[in-house]
Amino acid sequence: MDIEIPYNVEERKDTGLYNSKLGIWLFLASEIMLFGALFSTYIILRTGDPFWMLHVKEAHLNIPLATLNTAVLILSSVTFVMSWVSLKLKDLSKFKFYMGITLLCSIIFLVIKYFEYTSKFDAGHYPWTHNFYAVYFTMTGLHGLHIIGGIIVNAYFWLPVGLKMWDTEPERFTNRIEVAGLYWHFVDLVWIFLFPSIYLL
Amino acid sequence: MSSQNIESHIKVYWNVFYALLAFTVLTVAVSYIPFEEYTFLPFSPIFWILFVGLTIACVKGYLVSAYFMHLNDESSTIYYTLLLSVIFLFVLLFIPLSWRASAESHSSEYEQYVNTDNYVKFIEPKHHDKDDH
Amino acid sequence: MSHDNHQESFIRKYVFSIDHKWIGIQYGVTSMIFLLFGFVLMMIMRYQLAYNTSTGLEKDIISPDMYNALGAMHGTIMVFLGVVPMVVGAFGNYLVPLQVGAPDMAFPKLNMMSYWLYFVGGVIMLASFFIPDALPAHSGWTSYVPLATLSSGPGQTFWLCGMIFLIASSLLGSTNIIVTIFQLRVPGLTWMRLPFFIWAQLVTSFLLLLAFPPLQAAAIFQLSDRLIDTGFFNPYAGGSVLLYQHLFWFLAHPEVYVLILPALGIVAEVIANNIRKPLWGYKSMVYSSIWLGFMSFIVWAHHMFLTGMGTTMSSFFMITTMIISIPSVIILSSLFLSLWGGSIRFNTPMLFALSFLPMFGIGGLTGLPLGLATADIHLHDTYYVIGHFHYVVAPGTIFAIFAGIYFWFPKITGKTMSEMLGKIHFYGSFVCMNGIFMPMFLQGLTGLSRRMANGGYDYAHAKEVLYLNEIMSISAFLLFFFQLFFIYNFFWTIFRKRYETESDTNPWKATTIEWTDTTSPPLGHGNFEVIPSVYRGAYEYSVEGREKDYYPQTEE
Numbered sequence: 001m002d003i004e005i006p007y008n009v010e011e012r013k014d015t016g017l018y019n020s021k022l023g024i025w026l027f028l029a030s031e032i033m034l035f036g037a038l039f040s041t042y043i044i045l046r047t048g049d050p051f052w053m054l055h056v057k058e059a060h061l062n063i064p065l066a067t068l069n070t071a072v073l074i075l076s077s078v079t080f081v082m083s084w085v086s087l088k089l090k091d092l093s094k095f096k097f098y099m100g101i102t103l104l105c106s107i108i109f110l111v112i113k114y115f116e117y118t119s120k121f122d123a124g125h126y127p128w129t130h131n132f133y134a135v136y137f138t139m140t141g142l143h144g145l146h147i148i149g150g151i152i153v154n155a156y157f158w159l160p161v162g163l164k165m166w167d168t169e170p171e172r173f174t175n176r177i178e179v180a181g182l183y184w185h186f187v188d189l190v191w192i193f194l195f196p197s198i199y200l201l
Numbered sequence: 202m203s204s205q206n207i208e209s210h211i212k213v214y215w216n217v218f219y220a221l222l223a224f225t226v227l228t229v230a231v232s233y234i235p236f237e238e239y240t241f242l243p244f245s246p247i248f249w250i251l252f253v254g255l256t257i258a259c260v261k262g263y264l265v266s267a268y269f270m271h272l273n274d275e276s277s278t279i280y281y282t283l284l285l286s287v288i289f290l291f292v293l294l295f296i297p298l299s300w301r302a303s304a305e306s307h308s309s310e311y312e313q314y315v316n317t318d319n320y321v322k323f324i325e326p327k328h329h330d331k332d333d334h
Numbered sequence: 335m336s337h338d339n340h341q342e343s344f345i346r347k348y349v350f351s352i353d354h355k356w357i358g359i360q361y362g363v364t365s366m367i368f369l370l371f372g373f374v375l376m377m378i379m380r381y382q383l384a385y386n387t388s389t390g391l392e393k394d395i396i397s398p399d400m401y402n403a404l405g406a407m408h409g410t411i412m413v414f415l416g417v418v419p420m421v422v423g424a425f426g427n428y429l430v431p432l433q434v435g436a437p438d439m440a441f442p443k444l445n446m447m448s449y450w451l452y453f454v455g456g457v458i459m460l461a462s463f464f465i466p467d468a469l470p471a472h473s474g475w476t477s478y479v480p481l482a483t484l485s486s487g488p489g490q491t492f493w494l495c496g497m498i499f500l501i502a503s504s505l506l507g508s509t510n511i512i513v514t515i516f517q518l519r520v521p522g523l524t525w526m527r528l529p530f531f532i533w534a535q536l537v538t539s540f541l542l543l544l545a546f547p548p549l550q551a552a553a554i555f556q557l558s559d560r561l562i563d564t565g566f567f568n569p570y571a572g573g574s575v576l577l578y579q580h581l582f583w584f585l586a587h588p589e590v591y592v593l594i595l596p597a598l599g600i601v602a603e604v605i606a607n608n609i610r611k612p613l614w615g616y617k618s619m620v621y622s623s624i625w626l627g628f629m630s631f632i633v634w635a636h637h638m639f640l641t642g643m644g645t646t647m648s649s650f651f652m653i654t655t656m657i658i659s660i661p662s663v664i665i666l667s668s669l670f671l672s673l674w675g676g677s678i679r680f681n682t683p684m685l686f687a688l689s690f691l692p693m694f695g696i697g698g699l700t701g702l703p704l705g706l707a708t709a710d711i712h713l714h715d716t717y718y719v720i721g722h723f724h725y726v727v728a729p730g731t732i733f734a735i736f737a738g739i740y741f742w743f744p745k746i747t748g749k750t751m752s753e754m755l756g757k758i759h760f761y762g763s764f765v766c767m768n769g770i771f772m773p774m775f776l777q778g779l780t781g782l783s784r785r786m787a788n789g790g791y792d793y794a795h796a797k798e799v800l801y802l803n804e805i806m807s808i809s810a811f812l813l814f815f816f817q818l819f820f821i822y823n824f825f826w827t828i829f830r831k832r833y834e835t836e837s838d839t840n841p842w843k844a845t846t847i848e849w850t851d852t853t854s855p856p857l858g859h860g861n862f863e864v865i866p867s868v869y870r871g872a873y874e875y876s877v878e879g880r881e882k883d884y885y886p887q888t889e890e
Contacts, residue, residue: 003437003860007517016276019440019517025279026509026543029286034547036290037581041551041566044297048309049572063229070225078218081269085214088207127564131572134564138554185269192261196254200232278516286544289631293548296635296647297580303644310569310576 009172024179028186035190038142042135042197055132059125062116066199069112070191076105077188080181087174092166099158106151113144136198143194146187153180217268221261228257352442355856357449358428359746365420368456372411375404377810384807388791401787402472403489409475410493413593414500415456417727420735421596422542423452426511426535428746432848433529435520435868437860440513448506455499462492474785479567479578483559494557501550508539522868526620527887529846529872530613533620534599537627538592545588545631552581579638587634591626593727597690597734598665604687604737605669607844609676610883612873615668622661629658639710648707655705662698666691682756686737689764690730697726700775718778721771729767736820744841748854749832755823762816769809773802843884846872850886
């Protein structure tokens with residue numbers, strides 16, 4: 001029994017946007033500030049500790065594995081775009097195919113992360129061991145939580161429970177996927193900066 | 202976006218994907234370049250490592266936002282909101298650092314505690330054992 | 335507009351409502367309870383300050399640790415659980431859709447979630463009072479490290495968890511308000527025809543959206559330091575104490591503009607309506623509020639002048655702080671200048687709105703020495719600061735809140751509150767507010783430090799001003815007495831029958847959409863029988879050649 005909110009689906013002429021698109025971009029603007037605060041903390045702590053690199057060397061970060069993770073996430077990003085394109089072309093089965101790959105990639109990302117984390121724990125490296133690990137676990141952990149959030153939302157749209165909107169309001173469903181896509185690309189974007197900052201630089 | 206339009210975009214999306222993969226490999230490769238050995242370069246090696254790494258990251262970020270997120274076609278409202286956050290982001294990133302640079306000790310609290318001669322100037326040397334932590 | 339005939343369950347209609355009007359009322363009632371609670375905490379503190387073992391009492395009524403806990407929670411509750419939910423959650427949610435002509439907020443379900451996240455955050459904060467054998471958070475509302483990281487008991491952990499919920503709530507709410515204002519304005523309602531209240535809410539929401547995340551990060555770091563011994567803020571472990579202050583104040587400075595901007599919005603509406611002429615300088619006020627919002631992000635370190643910053647940094651922040659006073663003066667001056675030549679009606683909402691002007695003026699002017707780094711050396715962390723910010727928030731924002739409640743009460747309930755009780759409430763509160771906070775400047779100028787449980791009896795140089803403690807405390811108790819008139823008036827009007835004389839849905843003869851195009855209260859689903867169109871600005875009062883002294887926005 002929802003009230004008709006204008007511009008939920010069609011775009012408003014003077015702003016050129018529909019509601020949820022503006023909403024998600026605003027949310028992403030605040031996420032820029034959140035991850036920005038984390039990056040700022042990383043910079044302050046790292047430049048204030050002359051012994052930082054010692055701990056980096058000791059951590060034995062698995063760069064090849066992280067590079068693979070980066071590739072997996074970028075793949076999930078392009079398959080997400082393709083799933084949206086499929087909806088625009090009215091091809092539901094293609095949508096399910098691409099979204100399925102996106103979900104698979106996200107899960108692979110988390111699994112690789114799991115292996116990374118446990119190898120750290122096995123070597124006795126915990127967040128409290130040194131600030132390098134505190135930063136590493138907090139930043140990748142918060143990023144990981146965002147991935148989990150994205151998986152939940154994307155899975156909802158992939159399973160019958162979320163898919164049924166396609167039959168009744170296909171345009172609105174397509175918009176939802178576009179908006180969820182924006183979130184997902186942002187998560188990918190954060191990783192694009194996180195990966196070199198933590199593993200390479 | 203009409204469907205004919207979309208078809209042409211599909212190629213673009215996949216090309217962006219390949220570009221992103223290529224840049225990822227590049228950024229990993231570049232991290233192994235021994236900038237310290239290239240003494241002819243102006244600025245410190247650390248500057249170069251950061252500069253090259255972050256530039257590649259920015260290029261990848263641009264590709265994702267412009268093409269996957271359609272930021273190129275997006276309305277000005279979105280642009281200005283994002284611009285605002287990026288400005289404040291830079292404020293948040295750089296003010297605490299400049300702070301440290303401008304303060305008399307020019308060093309972090311940890312550095313003052315640890316008393317490392319090679320790195321920083323400090324006001325009052327503190328005599329603590331290095332293996333306190 | 336669709337009409338539904340099915341019955342909504344009680345839970346759907348009143349507990350998990352997605353109607354912005356009911357959610358606004360939920361926010362309003364909840365925040366009023368928190369404001370009262372915070373007030374009571376303050377009264378206990380003020381009793382302790384006036385009557386303790388140093389003044390001759392046999393035994394202190396509370397321990398110094400408990401005093402610190404009351405102080406920290408008073409600040410936290412008033413700011414995060416009281417004022418902001420009231421001015422943004424209650425007034426914003428209720429009025430923004432109505433004033434732009436929308437059937438509801440852009441995301442009604444998100445709106446409902448934001449209220450319940452606020453509620454849960456509030457419960458967590460309150461629960462910290464009931465931990466067995468332990469105090470609530472007692473490291474100041476600022477929760478500075480290392481004191482907060484090392485503080486005993488789980489109280490501080492509760493505070494941090496509560497803040498995480500409150501920040502999430504604020505994020506959802508602010509997104510909702512911005513999208514509603516951008517997207518759901520009715521045809522003809524261009525940007526410069528918007529009521530100033532809407533502009534204030536828009537800028538406020540941007541501040542909330544962009545400034546809160548660093549505090550979210552700081553809360554996560556502090557929680558991590560407390561619970562799993564990380565070293566983010568521990569210098570011995572490579573961390574930085576100052577980092578916390580940077581992250582905290584990066585939010586907390588814009589936060590104070592969140593406290594004042596909606597109040598300026600409310601005052602602008604009440605004054606415009608009661609002078610029966612247009613606001614002077616509407617455009618300047620709009621641009622000033624945008625300028626103010628932007629600048630609020632680059633002044634935060636004026637709270638940190640005494641942390642050992644270099645002269646470059648202190649000059650930078652001092653300059654930005656001086657600059658930011660300009661837009662606030664422009665807004666205040668425009669409101670003052672608007673009064674000239676007006677046919678002023680002195681009803682209760684107008685009395686509160688008018689008194690807001692000089693009170694906010696005092697608050698703002700006393701902020702100037704604090705913004706000057708050299709003067710701040712003497713005044714930082716003294717009672718001068720407490721006097722300054724309370725003037726802005728207490729006879730400032732809270733008076734604006736009262737003005738708003740008295741003003742919009744007839745729209746929300748269809749009944750007008752008693753003028754007589756309102757006037758008693760006003761005059762009593764006005765005198766008492768000044769009685770509490772004016773002496774604080776005197777105390778602060780002698781250097782009397784804040785957050786001291788015995789009121790400063792150990793400070794030799796504060797001896798001449800200690801007698802003021804008792805005067806301030808008695809004013810505080812009297813202030814509570816005068817609030818009883820408001821509380822009685824509020825409930826009596828709600829529960830009494832509607833008089834025949836109260837059938838007018840626009841008793842104040844206002845021009846804005848919420849007054850002219852809705853019933854009192856507005857319709858349950860969708861607010862408007864007919865979607866209005868707007869033809870003119872929001873303050874067309876006393877237009878030449880017109881019979882009535884007001885020209886509604888939506889009249890053709």
